[in-house]
Amino acid sequence: MRLRNNPNAMDILKENNNLVVLEPEKHRGKWKELFNNDNPIFIEVGMGKGDFVYGNAQAYPDVNFIGIERYPSVLAAAVNKINKSPALPNLRVIKFDASLLEEIFAYGEVAKLFLNFSDPWPKSRHAKRRLTSPQFLDIYKKVLDNDAIIEFKTDNRLLFEYSLVTFSAYPMHLEYVSLDLHNSKENETNIQTEYERKFSKFGPIYKAIVRY
Amino acid sequence: MRLRNNPNAMDILKENNNLVVLEPEKHRGKWKELFNNDNPIFIEVGMGKGDFVYGNAQAYPDVNFIGIERYPSVLAAAVNKINKSPALPNLRVIKFDASLLEEIFAYGEVAKLFLNFSDPWPKSRHAKRRLTSPQFLDIYKKVLDNDAIIEFKTDNRLLFEYSLVTFSAYPMHLEYVSLDLHNSKENETNIQTEYERKFSKFGPIYKAIVRY
Numbered sequence: 164m165r166l167r168n169n170p171n172a173m174d175i176l177k178e179n180n181n182l183v184v185l186e187p188e189k190h191r192g193k194w195k196e197l198f199n200n201d202n203p204i205f206i207e208v209g210m211g212k213g214d215f216v217y218g219n220a221q222a223y224p225d226v227n228f229i230g231i232e233r234y235p236s237v238l239a240a241a242v243n244k245i246n247k248s249p250a251l252p253n254l255r256v257i258k259f260d261a262s263l264l265e266e267i268f269a270y271g272e273v274a275k276l277f278l279n280f281s282d283p284w285p286k287s288r289h290a291k292r293r294l295t296s297p298q299f300l301d302i303y304k305k306v307l308d309n310d311a312i313i314e315f316k317t318d319n320r321l322l323f324e325y326s327l328v329t330f331s332a333y334p335m336h337l338e339y340v341s342l343d344l345h346n347s348k349e350n351e352t353n354i355q356t357e358y359e360r361k362f363s364k365f366g367p368i369y370k371a372i373v374r375y
Numbered sequence: 376m377r378l379r380n381n382p383n384a385m386d387i388l389k390e391n392n393n394l395v396v397l398e399p400e401k402h403r404g405k406w407k408e409l410f411n412n413d414n415p416i417f418i419e420v421g422m423g424k425g426d427f428v429y430g431n432a433q434a435y436p437d438v439n440f441i442g443i444e445r446y447p448s449v450l451a452a453a454v455n456k457i458n459k460s461p462a463l464p465n466l467r468v469i470k471f472d473a474s475l476l477e478e479i480f481a482y483g484e485v486a487k488l489f490l491n492f493s494d495p496w497p498k499s500r501h502a503k504r505r506l507t508s509p510q511f512l513d514i515y516k517k518v519l520d521n522d523a524i525i526e527f528k529t530d531n532r533l534l535f536e537y538s539l540v541t542f543s544a545y546p547m548h549l550e551y552v553s554l555d556l557h558n559s560k561e562n563e564t565n566i567q568t569e570y571e572r573k574f575s576k577f578g579p580i581y582k583a584i585v586r587y
Contacts, residue, residue, distance in 0.1 A: 324552050327539065331549035340536050342554060342581070369554070 164211045164237055164282075164358070172239035176258060179242050181250070184229075187257045192269035198227045198253065203274035206231060208261045208294060209281050211356060213241035216277075218354040220254035230256040231264075261294065261302065268306035276303055278315045280358045283322040295326035300333050304375055312338065316370045318362050323369040330373045339372040376423045376449055376494075376570070384447035388470060391454045393462070396441075399469045404481035410439045410465065415486035418443060420473045420506060421493050423568060425453035428489075430566040432466035442468040443476075473506065473514065480518035488515055490527045492570045495534040507538035512545050516587055524550065528582045530574055535581040542585045551584040 169175075176183045184190065190197050194204055202225050207216045210230030220228040232238040238258045245256075259267060281294040291298050295315060303313065313335075317323050330337060341347040345368055359368060381387075388395045396402065402409050406416055414437050419428045422442030432440040444450040450470045457468075471479060493506040503510050507527060515525065525547075529535050542549060553559040557580055571580060 320554050324554055327552050328549050331543060334546065334548070336546070337540055337543035340539050342532050342536055 164209075164234070166234065166236045166240060169236040169239055172235035175239040175242055176235065179246070182242060182245060182254070182256055183238070184255050184257050187259055187267040191267050192272065194227070194229070194268070194272060197255070200227070202227050202253070204229060204272060205275040205277065206268075206273050207277040207279065208264075209233075209278065210241060210256065211237060211279070211358060213245050213256065214360075215279055215354055215356040216256070217245050217248065217251070217254065219277075220251045221248075222354065224251075224253055227253045228255075230254070231259050231261060232256065233258065233260045261299065264302050265305040270305060271308040273306045274308055274311050276307060276311065276313045278313065278317075279356045280317055280319075281315075281322070283317070283319040285321065290325070293322065293325065295322070295329055297329060297333060300329070300335065307375070310374070312372050312374050314370070314372050316344065316356075316359070316368055318359070318366055318368050320366075320369070323371070327371065330371070333375075335373040335375055337371060338374055339370070341368075341370045343367040344370045376421075376446070376492075378446065378448045378452060381448040381451050384451035387451040387454055388447065391458070394454060394457060394466070394468055395450070396467050396469050399471055399479040403479050404484065406439070406441070406480070406484060409467070412439070414439050414465070416441060416484060417487040417489065418480075418485050419489040419491065420476075421445075421490065422453060422468065423449060423492070423570060425457055425468065426572075427491055427566055427568040428468070429457050429460065429463070429466065431489075432463045433460075434566065436463075436465055439465045440467075442466070443471050443473060444468065445470065445472045473511065476514050477517040482517060483520040485518045486520055486523050488519060488523065488525045490525065490529075491568045492529055492531075493527075493534070495529070495531040497533065502537070505534065505537065507534070507541055509541060509545060512541070512547065519587070522586070524584050524586050526582070526584050528556065528568075528571070528580060530571070530578055530580050532578075532581070535583070539583065542583070545587075547585040547587055549583060550586055551582070553580075553582045555579040556582045 204227045206229045208231050210216050210232045216230035278294050284292045416439045418441045422428050422444045428442035490506050496504045
């Protein structure tokens with residue numbers, strides 16, 4: 164997502180270095196030291212305002228969560244929002260570009276990756292920028308462990324169709340699919356994003372779980 | 376599909392042996408002789424009242440089409456309906472059970488297989504009966520040629536979700552998917568089934584094209 168530029172965004176991130184990891188490259192291969200435990204690490208690429216990653220960190224205290232967002236203004240808004248709720252020891256956020264993920268995680272360091280309502284980049288000449296493109300699947304593979312899964316939600320039909328075909332061609336295995344998550348049994352444990360809460364009334368939410 | 380039993384069904388099939396192939400086993404490995412040409416053979420498993428297979432035979436005269444239906448009363452109704460339109464030299468229909476497909480086709484004899492609005496068999500203990508189950512994918516593989524594709528349409532969300540996961544696990548390659556065929560570009564060449572015409576107003580039509 165994008166937001167109007169906030170000139171104070173970087174200051175907000177720096178002031179909140181208990182939640183925001185300012186130099187994530189330094190933790191490559193040793194994130195468990197930062198969390199001070201051996202729990203698995205789940206990441207969300209494109210965390211937006213952070214409702215999803217915060218909700219997950221709250222619901223699953225035995226998992227470490229790292230939210231990643233490339234736009235400082237968006238991450239600053241997330242930080243301000245998260246600060247209104249109790250601090251969680253198993254949650255950190257990072258301002259970072261997903262295309263460089265291997266600079267901040269070692270091979271096998273991530274046990275699950277979430278993609279939620281990613282930018283659909285509808286023009287085919289921008290297909291490479293979609294977070295489910297083969298180019299990004301290559302990148303994720305470099306940091307995910309062998310059994311790791313990717314959980315992907317979107318309300319964008321064309322992006323979801325593209326992603327299913329891309330996963331199959333990669334090839335990745337489709338472990339689960341819902342073509343109407345909010346009317347599926349799985350919805351009982353679904354944690355919504357802020358976008359999802361607003362837009363699910365206009366059409367189905369699609370979800371896929373895939374594995375390399 | 377099922378229909379009320381028609382006691383005259385078998386008589387109707389016998390009387391129409393220009394369209395209905397009464398002893399399909401005899402043509403195994405030599406269907407091209409029956410059609411008297413070298414055109415590819417496309418089959419529809421579960422042809423219902425036959426609008427789809429007839430529409431295809433009409434639209435693609437350079438392809439031979441064989442519609443397959445297990446229920447005599449349904450096939451008799453299809454025959455009566457087809458007889459109201461001009462006869463097509465590239466169309467035949469068969470009363471046959473898809474689980475025995477290899478008794479009527481040799482390996483590689485079929486170039487494309489269509490499944491349209493198949494019975495969803497919603498109970499998991501009946502999953503084997505779904506026409507997209509691994510058991511049926513095994514059967515189709517024995518008659519399809521190496522490059523053959525399966526085109527599958529349904530309005531049943533749970534059947535489509537099951538099928539996508541089953542295709543991936545088999546593994547088959549997903550070449551195309553639409554989660555709302557009637558609002559997709561591909562709809563321009565879509566030939567509807569009689570069921571599709573009635574029920575598409577209640578929700579999306581899903582379509583997948585897969586290959587072994």
